[in-house]
Amino acid sequence: MTLSGRVFLLQLAVILAVLVAVTFVSISQSRAEFHDVQGQRMLAIAESFASTPLVISQMGTPQASLVLAPEMEKTRALSDASVVTITNAGGRVIASSDPTTVGKRADLVAASALKGKAWAGDITAERQQYIVANVPVLRDDGSLIGLIIVAEEYPPIGTELVAAVPGLLIYLGIGAGLGVLGSWVLSRLVRRGTRGLEPHEIAELADHREALLFSIREGVIGVGADGRVTILNKSAMELLGLPEGSAGSRVADLPLDDQIRRTLLAPANETETVVSTGARILVLNRRAVMSRGRHLGTVTTLRDRTELAELQSQLAMNQSITETMRAQTHEFFNHLHTVFGLIQLKEFDEVRTFIGTLTRRSEEINNEISERIKDPTVAALLVAKTSLARESGIRLQLAEDSALGPLDSTLAADVITVLGNLIDNAVDATAGLSDIVILVGLHDDASMITLSVFDPGPGVPEDLEQRIFSRGFTTKSTSPLGRGIGLALVRLVCSQRGGQVTVHTGGGARFEATLPYTPVDAPDGRP
Numbered sequence: 102m103t104l105s106g107r108v109f110l111l112q113l114a115v116i117l118a119v120l121v122a123v124t125f126v127s128i129s130q131s132r133a134e135f136h137d138v139q140g141q142r143m144l145a146i147a148e149s150f151a152s153t154p155l156v157i158s159q160m161g162t163p164q165a166s167l168v169l170a171p172e173m174e175k176t177r178a179l180s181d182a183s184v185v186t187i188t189n190a191g192g193r194v195i196a197s198s199d200p201t202t203v204g205k206r207a208d209l210v211a212a213s214a215l216k217g218k219a220w221a222g223d224i225t226a227e228r229q230q231y232i233v234a235n236v237p238v239l240r241d242d243g244s245l246i247g248l249i250i251v252a253e254e255y256p257p258i259g260t261e262l263v264a265a266v267p268g269l270l271i272y273l274g275i276g277a278g279l280g281v282l283g284s285w286v287l288s289r290l291v292r293r294g295t296r297g298l299e300p301h302e303i304a305e306l307a308d309h310r311e312a313l314l315f316s317i318r319e320g321v322i323g324v325g326a327d328g329r330v331t332i333l334n335k336s337a338m339e340l341l342g343l344p345e346g347s348a349g350s351r352v353a354d355l356p357l358d359d360q361i362r363r364t365l366l367a368p369a370n371e372t373e374t375v376v377s378t379g380a381r382i383l384v385l386n387r388r389a390v391m392s393r394g395r396h397l398g399t400v401t402t403l404r405d406r407t408e409l410a411e412l413q414s415q416l417a418m419n420q421s422i423t424e425t426m427r428a429q430t431h432e433f434f435n436h437l438h439t440v441f442g443l444i445q446l447k448e449f450d451e452v453r454t455f456i457g458t459l460t461r462r463s464e465e466i467n468n469e470i471s472e473r474i475k476d477p478t479v480a481a482l483l484v485a486k487t488s489l490a491r492e493s494g495i496r497l498q499l500a501e502d503s504a505l506g507p508l509d510s511t512l513a514a515d516v517i518t519v520l521g522n523l524i525d526n527a528v529d530a531t532a533g534l535s536d537i538v539i540l541v542g543l544h545d546d547a548s549m550i551t552l553s554v555f556d557p558g559p560g561v562p563e564d565l566e567q568r569i570f571s572r573g574f575t576t577k578s579t580s581p582l583g584r585g586i587g588l589a590l591v592r593l594v595c596s597q598r599g600g601q602v603t604v605h606t607g608g609g610a611r612f613e614a615t616l617p618y619t620p621v622d623a624p625d626g627r628p
Contacts, residue, residue: 108287112280120269120276128261136223136232139253143234144221146180147251151236160187160238160246166203170196176251183231184209186250195247209233209250217245223255230255320403324365326396328352340383340403361385365401375406375589382406382593407593470499474543476508482517483541486524490539495528500542505550512550512616515594519602519614520552522587527556530610534558549600550616560606569604 150156150173159168169187177185177198186197192210194202202208208226214235221234231252238246314321314334320341323332333348347355352365358378364371364385374385387401443452470487474480483499490497508516524541531537534557542553561569569588588602591614595602600615 106284109280109284112284113277116273116276116280120272124262124269128258131261132255135255139232140221140234142180143182143232143251143253144219144236146176146182147234147236147249148219150176150185150251151238151249156187156238156249161189166196174198180251182251183254184250184252186248186252188248188250190215190245190247192248207248207250209235209252210248211235214248215245217243224252321400322365322403323390323398323400324352325398328366330355331398332400337403340381340405341378365399368396368399382589473499473503474505476505476513476516478513479505479508479516479520479543482521486521490524490528493528493532494535495531495537495539497524497539497541500540500553503541503543505543505545512598515598515616516550516552518594519591519616520554522591523552523554523612523614526587526612527554527558527610530558531556548617551613552616553611553613555609555611557609560608560610561604563606 153172155172156169159165162168165187173185173187173196176182184198186194186199186202186207186209188194188207188210192207192215194205194207197203197207209224209231211220211222211224211233214220214237217237217239219234219236221232224231224233231254233250233252236249236251238249240246314332317334318336320337320339321332321334322330322337322341325331328351330348330350330352333343337343338345338347341355341357341361343355343357352362355362357365358376360376361378361383364374364376364387367387368389369387370389371385371387374387376383376385382405384404384406385401387399389399390397439455440452443449443455470480470483474483483497487497505516520541520543524539527539531539537557540553540555542551542555544551544553591612592602595614595616598616600617602612602614605611605613
């Protein structure tokens with residue numbers, strides 16, 4: 102059934118209920134008015150009849166029944182009363198408009214009337230209700246001679262209802278017409294507000310939306326114009342770490358990262374915003390919700406990019422290894438060509454000297470790193486990055502106070518991820534500059550590894566010091582592995598370990614990352 106049909110039936114039911122109630126109230130008032138008016142009228146008729154000289158003179162005589170019957174019938178006819186009865190002092194009928202009651206005890210007698218007091222009220226006799234007046238006829242000494250009874254039947258309720266039907270039908274017709282018009286107008290207004298949807302269609306749409314929100318892997322969070330959360334699916338709660346019952350709360354009151362809070366509360370559309378929060382990297386897309394030019398709020402979708410970022414990091418590491426091997430291969434061929442030329446020139450002493458110099462230089466670099474860095478995987482990374490930087494005309498130098506013990510494989514992988522990305526970032530920042538030295542520091546104590554990379558490049562503007570981590574920021578025009586994922590991944594790894602990464606600008610940029618560290622004994626044969 103359509104909305105207008107339901108509204109019409111409801112209005113019709115209300116109108117019928119009101120009409121029924123009004124009818125019963127009207128009948129009750131009519132019967133009360135009948136009681137008051139007819140009671141006074143019956144009492145007046147009885148008093149008038151009782152005060153006639155004929156009644157006074159004949160009451161109590163043997164011929165009273167014959168003499169008073171015509172007068173009594175005349176009074177009944179003139180008054181249009183239902184019953185007119187004359188009784189003796191004991192309440193037995195001596196004359197009545199109903200001859201069958203003569204000699205019997207009268208039914209329409211009140212006890213107070215037998216005591217010589219006039220009375221008017223309701224009496225029910227033979228399933229019929231009467232309005233009755235009892236007036237005593239008294240001797241000169243005040244003793245009771247008899248009673249004059251005048252009664253009028255109450256009209257049946259059915260008769261009153263039948264009499265009221267025409268009016269009820271008129272009112273019902275008017276009410277039904279107004280109900281149809283009102284239902285149509287209300288239905289149009291409601292359908293305009295619901296975009297032409299019926300209630301059951303709205304309910305189905307809400308059910309489908311609920312199923313959709315809680316079946317997709319992406320997080321969805323809606324924020325109203327007042328800053329309160331209106332939509333929040335399970336994925337969004339998990340990605341943002343929100344407790345149950347967060348829907349309906351103000352965004353400002355929720356335990357959210359400042360960058361995410363600003364993103365959710367911003368009114369404009371925004372796409373592919375990368376945010377690093379806690380142990381996750383999230384991609385946010387926000388769209389404003391408008392209705393007839395009015396801003397209703399925003400809907401933001403969240404995608405977890407953490408696994409993708411880790412895969413990109415692994416791919417970047419593989420690419421770095423490939424580039425390192427290419428650089429070393431290129432350097433090896435240059436040296437090989439030099440040796441070949443010296444041999445062609447039969448400069449054998451120079452060959453020995455050149456090879457010795459190369460060997461000593463390589464051993465110095467390896468020894469310098471391996472003496473201070475006891476973990477072979479981290480040491481190998483530094484050796485590879487040194488060769489790769491040298492290919493770009495950049496010298497990678499290990500700080501003199503650097504020292505790092507052996508690490509477990511998981512922690513070593515995290516150190517490689519953080520250090521590799523920081524070194525790559527420094528090399529990119531100083532590309533094209535001459536006489537560049539990048540200073541790398543590694544320090545450990547009983548509970549923390551500290552990694553630092555300093556480059557004498559242009560540094561990081563103060564207003565970007567947080568954005569470069571939290572929004573996957575990049576200054577490169579192209580990034581084949583995903584824009585600005587390196588520093589965001591550094592922050593992610595540090596956060597997962599309970600550490601942090603910071604940047605300081607002054608004569609360049611100095612990045613410092615901290616990671617929890619538990620020393621382990623180096624296996625035999627390790628450097």
